[in-house]
Amino acid sequence: MIDLDELFRGSEALDAGIVTRYGLDRHFVRLHRDVHIRPGIAPTARLRAKAAWMWSNRSGIPAGLSAAAMHGSRWIDPHAPAELLRDGHVRSVPGIVVRTARDVETCVVDGMTVTSPAQTGYDLARRHRPTVACIEMLDALCNATGLKVRDIQDVAATHRGDRGIGGLDRILALVDGGAASPPETHTRLLLIRAGLPAPETQIEVFDGDRFVARADLGWKQ
Numbered sequence: 001m002i003d004l005d006e007l008f009r010g011s012e013a014l015d016a017g018i019v020t021r022y023g024l025d026r027h028f029v030r031l032h033r034d035v036h037i038r039p040g041i042a043p044t045a046r047l048r049a050k051a052a053w054m055w056s057n058r059s060g061i062p063a064g065l066s067a068a069a070m071h072g073s074r075w076i077d078p079h080a081p082a083e084l085l086r087d088g089h090v091r092s093v094p095g096i097v098v099r100t101a102r103d104v105e106t107c108v109v110d111g112m113t114v115t116s117p118a119q120t121g122y123d124l125a126r127r128h129r130p131t132v133a134c135i136e137m138l139d140a141l142c143n144a145t146g147l148k149v150r151d152i153q154d155v156a157a158t159h160r161g162d163r164g165i166g167g168l169d170r171i172l173a174l175v176d177g178g179a180a181s182p183p184e185t186h187t188r189l190l191l192i193r194a195g196l197p198a199p200e201t202q203i204e205v206f207d208g209d210r211f212v213a214r215a216d217l218g219w220k221q
Contacts, residue, residue, distance in 0.1 A: 002016055002018060004018065004019065004028075004038065005038060006037070007031075007035060007036070007037050007047065007050055007051055007054060008035075008036055008037070008054075009034050009035060009036075009054055010024050010028075010030070010034050010035070010036045011034050013036075024036060027039075031048075031051045031055075031095070032051055032052070032054075032055035032093070032095065032096065033055060033093075034054075034055070035051050035054045035055050037051075042078070043078045043079065044069070044078045045065060045066065045068075045069035045073075045076035045077070045078055045080065045082075046069040046070060047078075048066065048069075048078070048080075048081075048082040048095070049062045049066035049067070049069050049070050049082050049083075049112075049114075050110075050112070051082065052066060052082035052083075052084045052095075052096045053084070053112050055093075055096065056084060056086060058112075059086065059087075060084040060085060060086045060098070061084065061085040061086070061101060061104070061106060061113050061114060061115060062082070062083065062084060062085075062112060062114045062115070063083050063084065063085045063099070063104070063114070063115045063119075063120065063123055064083035064097075064115075064120065064123050064124060064127060064128070065077075065080055065082075065083055065124070065128075065137070066082045066083045066084065066114075067083070067114045067115040067119075067120040067123075068120050068124065068137065068140070068141050068144075070109045070110065070112065070114045071109065071114070071117055071120065071141065071144055071145050072144035072145065073137070073140040073141045073143075073144045073145075074140055074144065074181075075136070075140050075181070075182055076137075076140075081095050081096055081097045082095065082096045082097070083096075083097050083099070084096055084097070084098050084099070085098075085099055085100070085101040085102075085104065085115070086098055086099075086100070086101055087100075087101050088100075104116075104119050105118060105119040105155065106119070117141060117145040117147040117151070118147060118151040118152055118154065118155045119155055120141060121138055121141055121142070121147055121151070121152040121155075122152050122155040122156055122159070124137045124138055124141065125138060125152065125168055125171050125172065126162060126163070126164035126165060126168065127164060131170075131171055131174070132185075132186065132189060134171055135171060135174050135175055135185060135189065136182045136185045136186075138152075138171070138172075138175045139175060139176060139177060139179040139184075139185045140179075140182075141177075142175060142176075142177025143177045143178070143179060143180060146177070147177065148177075149172045149173075149175050152172060153169075153172065156168055174189065174192070176188060176198075176201050178200070178201025178202040179201055180202070180216065184201070184216050184217060187217060188201070188217055191217075197219065199217040199218055199219055200217070200218060200219060200220060201216065201217055202214055202215075202216065203215040203217075203218050203220055
């Protein structure tokens with residue numbers, strides 16, 4: 001069923017007779033070829049991922065930041081281009097970065113086939129540098145999904161010839177899914193670079209058996 005208050009394909013709405021060509025052009029915003037939405041709806045990374053998937057006739061695979069958004073990652077720039085994997089000829093369009101689909105791990109989120117959390121983390125670690133921004137993205141993905149660094153390493157072990165894999169271990173060594181926001185990631189990295197031991201995250205504080213508080217960062221000792 002087509003809901004005109006959500007993303008929809010214009011051709012499908014026209015075929016169903018629930019909107020006219022005039023109404024489509026007059027009362028809706030065209031995000032991509034044949035993909036429309038009502039005006040006034042703020043863009044989000046998740047919305048852009050869904051729009052790119054619909055633009056691909058639902059055959060593309062959201063990847064990178066788009067997959068991270070679908071997995072629940074926060075702090076993703078809502079104006080960043082969507083990222084999509086497709087078979088055959090690769091051609092990006094405004095607002096969508098398209099890459100050739102290859103042997104990737106996938107799962108289904110909200111009815112869409114997207115790269116798995118581990119595959120997504122691996123792709124982010126390879127393609128999104130410098131290091132601080134990359135670790136910020138990986139922290140957010142791990143925080144949202146429960147993904148572990150070893151899961152990303154397992155994917156990397158099967159793609160040793162991929163571009164951008166150099167320095168991956170150095171980046172993954174700094175990832176901590178306990179960071180709940182970019183400022184927490186930045187603070188943790190500043191402490192490490194200052195020569196302090198890596199702080200632990202989300203430390204629970206007790207008075208005897210009574211829970212008192214949870215510290216974002218610190219050292220239990």
